[in-house]
Amino acid sequence: MTGAQIRWSILNLVVVVYALVPVLWLLSLSLKDPSTFTDGKFIPREWTFDNYKNIFDVGEFTRPLINSIGIAIIATLIAIVLGVFAAYAIARLDFPGKNVMLGASLLIAMFPQVSLVTPLFEIERRLGLFNTWAGLIFPYVTFALPLTIYILASFFKEIPWELEKAAKMDGASPFQAFRKVIVPLAAPGVVTAAILAFIQCWNDFLFAISLTSTDRARTAPAAISFFTGASQFEDPTGSIAAAAVVITIPIVLFVLFFQRRIVSGLTSGAVKG
Amino acid sequence: MAEIVLDKVTKRFRDGTEAVQEIDLTIADKEFLILVGPSGCGKSTTLNMIAGLEDISDGELRIDGDRVNERSPQDRNIAMVFQSYALYPHMTVRENMEFPLTIAKLDKATIKQKIDEAAEILELGPYLDRKPSDLSGGQRQRVAMGRAIVRKPKAFLMDEPLSNLDAKLRAQMRTSISRLQKSLGTTTVYVTHDQTEAMTLGDRIVVMRAGIVQQIGTPQDLYERPANLFVAGFIGSPTMNFLPGELVNSSIATAIGEIPISDRLRSGLSEHGPTGRDVIVGIRPEAFEDSRFVDDQTAFTFPHDIDIVESLGSAKLAYLDVDIDARAHEHFAEIAQESGAEDVFGSQQIVAQLDARSPVREGDSMEISFRPDDIQLFDPTDGTNLTEHD
Numbered sequence: 001m002t003g004a005q006i007r008w009s010i011l012n013l014v015v016v017v018y019a020l021v022p023v024l025w026l027l028s029l030s031l032k033d034p035s036t037f038t039d040g041k042f043i044p045r046e047w048t049f050d051n052y053k054n055i056f057d058v059g060e061f062t063r064p065l066i067n068s069i070g071i072a073i074i075a076t077l078i079a080i081v082l083g084v085f086a087a088y089a090i091a092r093l094d095f096p097g098k099n100v101m102l103g104a105s106l107l108i109a110m111f112p113q114v115s116l117v118t119p120l121f122e123i124e125r126r127l128g129l130f131n132t133w134a135g136l137i138f139p140y141v142t143f144a145l146p147l148t149i150y151i152l153a154s155f156f157k158e159i160p161w162e163l164e165k166a167a168k169m170d171g172a173s174p175f176q177a178f179r180k181v182i183v184p185l186a187a188p189g190v191v192t193a194a195i196l197a198f199i200q201c202w203n204d205f206l207f208a209i210s211l212t213s214t215d216r217a218r219t220a221p222a223a224i225s226f227f228t229g230a231s232q233f234e235d236p237t238g239s240i241a242a243a244a245v246v247i248t249i250p251i252v253l254f255v256l257f258f259q260r261r262i263v264s265g266l267t268s269g270a271v272k273g
Numbered sequence: 274m275a276e277i278v279l280d281k282v283t284k285r286f287r288d289g290t291e292a293v294q295e296i297d298l299t300i301a302d303k304e305f306l307i308l309v310g311p312s313g314c315g316k317s318t319t320l321n322m323i324a325g326l327e328d329i330s331d332g333e334l335r336i337d338g339d340r341v342n343e344r345s346p347q348d349r350n351i352a353m354v355f356q357s358y359a360l361y362p363h364m365t366v367r368e369n370m371e372f373p374l375t376i377a378k379l380d381k382a383t384i385k386q387k388i389d390e391a392a393e394i395l396e397l398g399p400y401l402d403r404k405p406s407d408l409s410g411g412q413r414q415r416v417a418m419g420r421a422i423v424r425k426p427k428a429f430l431m432d433e434p435l436s437n438l439d440a441k442l443r444a445q446m447r448t449s450i451s452r453l454q455k456s457l458g459t460t461t462v463y464v465t466h467d468q469t470e471a472m473t474l475g476d477r478i479v480v481m482r483a484g485i486v487q488q489i490g491t492p493q494d495l496y497e498r499p500a501n502l503f504v505a506g507f508i509g510s511p512t513m514n515f516l517p518g519e520l521v522n523s524s525i526a527t528a529i530g531e532i533p534i535s536d537r538l539r540s541g542l543s544e545h546g547p548t549g550r551d552v553i554v555g556i557r558p559e560a561f562e563d564s565r566f567v568d569d570q571t572a573f574t575f576p577h578d579i580d581i582v583e584s585l586g587s588a589k590l591a592y593l594d595v596d597i598d599a600r601a602h603e604h605f606a607e608i609a610q611e612s613g614a615e616d617v618f619g620s621q622q623i624v625a626q627l628d629a630r631s632p633v634r635e636g637d638s639m640e641i642s643f644r645p646d647d648i649q650l651f652d653p654t655d656g657t658n659l660t661e662h663d
Binding site: 160162163165166167168169170171172173176180181184185 | 324325326345346347350351352353355357359360361362363372373376377420424430
């Protein structure tokens, strides 16, 4: 190995360790017996799944998990459908106010969400949306849209416009051209956007804690902060660690499952190459 | 099978620039028509208007007598081959060629039969189940052709279909396109910026410049009787030589001597009545010959130093430096620049194509001849040909 390779290897190792230590620590905590939390050992002396059993047995976690899954999936679907149409228009059409629209969506993405919590709380209470799924889905769609529009617009721009013209010349209506030619080619972009939107909704804590009051709509991250343990004398650290590991699993699965589809170069061979 | 008529068709963009100005053109049934010109001359815009991919700002487009201005591309029944081929990358070759037929909702058996037929003609049989990304440039080009012919459209539109191929393949495909068009007998409009393609493929050629049609005619017409400086310089390879000249009694004074005015030139000149005594003399490189191989008494002969000799095997190209530049004329300079060929178009050099047997060497002084009747005279102010009868 050359000097440069060694330097890079060390640097990579530092980054990987830095990123993985908290995750492994959390995993270790979740597998420890509560009485051994403070024994100073990174690897548990006795392995136990009690923490995992507890959070599902007590039932304070099952319902928030269902809320999380439902809300994140619905918000992602809505954001993707709206995002596909908006991004297509931005990538293909030349209409007045196009740049204003892109700017506005960037503005929304940059907007400090904290400043919206109080007004949203008031608005949702009066509209009866407070502590409902819809009450969370609305803000989630709003904040996921800029992201999906940006990602999808850049994917649509990559698809040669001539393909669409060719489809039209082949007798396809504009919608047929969109559905049979553009959408299949944009699929990797749609999947990428969907994963990012899903992660964003799934990870949200701010809105989840502020716009819910009971398990009716409270999502998993917010619910974890209410963990008290089975009894008031019990340390909830183990349950919190176990719950944190559980809510990470869907994200990991999601990314692993779609990883193969997020491949660039699907359009190779369309035009000269 | 259709006749396409463009009646004062104009394309005006939103900012008011006219990409195509009042083009009048009748493309006969079964004709192979070429639109040629430098980039930005409006040839692709014209093609897109026929296709329906661009709106027509003014004028009327008729296919088989029906006005189609307002019809969308899918209702015009025209097939198009794009420069980039525009194959659908997520479909196999078969699916690509099937696409127009599935859209038209033909039944499976008919589709299969048509695909097999087209694959046979284009020799695509072994590749039907491959994806476009696994094909070579020439094969992709044939798939694009296949997608166009399966439907038996009223007309083919081709937008520089060969420009992405290497020179050898281009020459091959050129002949196969020509053969295919003859055997199918489908009206074809073909856009190119390559004058060789235009000359070899077309029944008729339309030369365009800056959105205006310069001349419409058979390849031979354009070569022998160019309507103006632009057409003269665009058609033919190597490019026609241009020399500034002055009309003096019965001859034209130029840098290479006083060229006598032939009868054909005289009658042309009297008909056109040039604005001044200045003219631009156009001589094709092929008109020159080493005077050792010429025994024509009427030939005009001049001595000159040879700067560079290029042997092509079948002929020799001799380059002669002359010190007067036709680009001194404003109109000429503009055309040279637009053609994107300033270095060859009217440079301070004359190119002469000589017999391969000529013993000429670089640095030699030799006598070169041409027939005074083979030259063209152009008006330096607007470029019109002063020696041709309409």
